[in-house]
Amino acid sequence: MTIGAGPRGPGVLVIEPMGNAGRFLVEAADRLGVRLYAATHEDVHDGYPDRLRAALAGVCATDLTDTPRALADMEAFCRQHAIAGVAPCFELFTPLAALLAERTGLPGNDPRLARAARNKILMGEAFAAVGIPAPRWALAHDDAEAHRAAREHGLGWPLVVKPAEQGGSWGVSVVDGPERLADAVGAARQYAYARPHGLALDTRVLLQEYVPGEEYSCDTVVADGVAYPLPVVAKDTTGGRYRIETGHTCPSGLPAPLVRAVQHTAARAALAVGVRNGIAHTELKIPPGTRTPYVIESGARLPGDNLCEIVEAATGVSEAAAQLRAVLGLVPDTVPSRTDAASIRFLLPEHGGVLREVVVPDLPGTHSEVYLRPGEAVPEPADSTCRIAHVVARARTAEQARGLAGRVAARSRVEVG
Template sequence: MIEPMGNAGRFLVEAAGRLGVRLYAATHKDVHDGYPHRLRDALSGVCATDLTDTARALADMEAFCRRHAVAGIAACFELFTPLAALLAERTGLPGNDPRLAHAPRNKILMGEAFARAGVPAPRWAVAHDPDEALQVARAGPGALGWPLVVKPAEQGGSWGVSVVDGPDRLADAVRAAQRYTRAEPHGLPLDTRALLQEYVPGREYSCDTVVADGVAHPLPVVAKDTTDGTYRIETGHTCPSGLPGPLEEEVRRVAARAALAVGVRNGIAHTEVKIPPGARTPYVIETGARLPGDNLCEVVEAATGVDEAVAHLRAVLGTAPDTAPTRTDAAAIRFLLPERGGVLRRLDVPGEPGTHAELYLKPGDAVPEPADSACRAGHVLARAATAGEARRLADRVAARSRVEVG
């Protein structure tokens, strides 16, 4: 597992236990020092390297794979999905297309890959600075129009993403998108170009796709809720999606095409789409060659019985994944967001049957401004018989929770 410290790592640990496989991590020594105990204890060994130095990381990981007879490679951190594809090529293990290694990480290369494969996606343009962005946004026929979305070429968690409704705010949005020159905690250099995208209105969904030997197995669709306005922070997810059957099928089909377009061959992809009101075609916002974050593994498993992490491990081991739903229940997750940044004074979540909560912060911790997902204080997850009930239950607990910032 290349950098399992994120949200998906814990699900892979549980999945490895179920499959009876040993897990090894490739990471930085100081990042490993900060791993939670249960992740550290679950590892059979660690390849300490410098993941920001591609040549060195590949050489270290290849030697490690041979020494430990590693049978499969999974990237858990989106920015290291290219390394996983390149390592699979070097070791001859199942993996994604090395020629497209960077497409699931870099949204400019992703846009090119979608265009080549005819995947429905918003129109886009690249800007190296605010002036170029203004020229691009104003450029006559074919202009992206307003509002448009400005985002970093490489980043996640909605960091640096803003919806801009006119030229006055464009320069600030481009500067915000270009703020990230390195990704922490590894110090990985990032492509600092800004991406301008046509704004796609409508509801948002995600759909994960397991791919085994180039054959796509789409998983159930999940409805996503976000904040409105300039900053779009995910506020929750609900499964099942509530979409009519044919549209749910279309989302699964388009998500599978997006996964294949960015070179996913043996692994999993997390794809986000929006469906404009009245439209029958979903537009792909992005796809990542990794398990989803946001505890979506838990949401999908609770609702459908599909274990995405097990399916992912099977796919990277080159064995057939089991993606058939075994349940028709429902689950919803709601994130606890502060109204503003500051210092957390109080965090209370009422207990309610059918729900459980997880808190990420404690009183005294700094809370960032609610401009991206780093501001979340915790979540509540509800299980019920229907999506509507799960959503209501999670919403009720979230509404009664107190996230006080001073």
């Protein structure tokens, strides 16, 4: 469906489209006839993939870490290019998008709550304020305070230690006992600035009660404050100290009432962090023996990890198109047009080092992407930066899709020396 045609279509300013979701916004904008513009730093723009650069109708070059300057530059840009919508993309700038929408009078998220979609302390407070099931938590500035908080708040073991502001599981550890707490606090505090813009981060550390059970994600598109649930996806992670996402499968395999429960809780979480015109990505766990989804986090952005591709392959729903329509003040199309399945599986190294060889076989119904070349450094498997490749499998059922992706992973060869 086309909203406008070619250069006459409405313009949307995406605040930092680098990263996984940007390419899906480009595809969706093309389909909808939306002119896509980017707000970014010129150095970051220099590193954009050619396809992204070529797809943009224009670029607002500014310093996104300097809020007053970025708002002034982007406001002037919006007027100059008759921008009709502002779409946050990179998670750490979602509050900036809400402020810009308010300032320009465009559809956007609640600016008073916007930081809650980025900062896990404010997020925990926002969930508690409206009674959304979420892990209990405490704050710590250092190791001594962490020991005291873990004892006094009775959070139990294992305990999750994470930075107040970060993504990609960077600095997140699951700690079995007090003897490992100091290391985990150090890992969570290591990020004072976020790459690649150099945005200053809140370096406080969050201790969270560990929520057991299977993990899911569910996105919600909100238009004029009305929440439209999107498909539920099952998420696989590594176990142990570091929880790195190893795969995602849609549909989730949950029975219909639990799908509804996950969608309902995800929608509440999105609204609680101020999403009013846009999309939110929410992660949830369901403790065994319960029917209660607990929210791990909700961000006012499209998902990463090629989840846009997985959801669309399985259901026909384009989350990126839904976001573009919502930020333009239009009702998003969230009706599934097929009942297939898709699964993505990431190839992780057993340890860090130098990549010697990577071979991912081609099986029918699958395609893959390799991120690193032989000779390149492979980080220790402590967060998602260690991933070497992914394979996507499409099939009739979730079980088949997951099985097929698993078979490709099992037959792949990854050698790290």
